[in-house]
Amino acid sequence: MINNEHAVKRIAQMQEAIGSVKDILKMPKKSVCKDNIKYGALERFLQVAIENALHVGNFVIASRGLRKPEKYEDIMSILIDNKVVPKKFAKDTSVMAPVRNSLVYDLETYEREETFDIAKKNLARTLHELSKVLEKSI
Secondary structure, three states: OOOOHHHHHHHHHHHHHHHHHHHHOOHHHHHHHHHHHHHHHHHHHHHHHHHHHHHHHHHHHHHHHOOOOOOOOHHHHHHOOOOOOOOOHHHHHHHHHHHHHHHHOOOOOOHHHHHHHHHHHHHHHHHHHHHHHHHOOO
16 A cells, blocks of 8 residues: 655655755865765765655655666656656756665765765755655655
């Protein structure tokens, strides 16, 4: 059984984490990247936001009976292919699963500055917009 209330909570967690990422990104890059606490907070909030986006995306897929994703990378493309998420998100959401995987499994995939730049360039804005699209889809 699909629990809509659970998805709503995940959206709220996602939006809260995105707000924290945005707050951290207002700080100078050097300040964040050289400080273990600030950088650790950036990584954790990014991970929480991305994982919640993927979780809610998976919820939408299941609730609509769409093709089951084989891996995290498939979730956004399934939602885009089925017009749940606008195609304009294709490029920016393609980095979500790899960034999430590096944050969880291999913290050395990206240098600190690169993670900061990815978050600042597109991920924070994309996650914010995506949270609104997913919220409307549940």
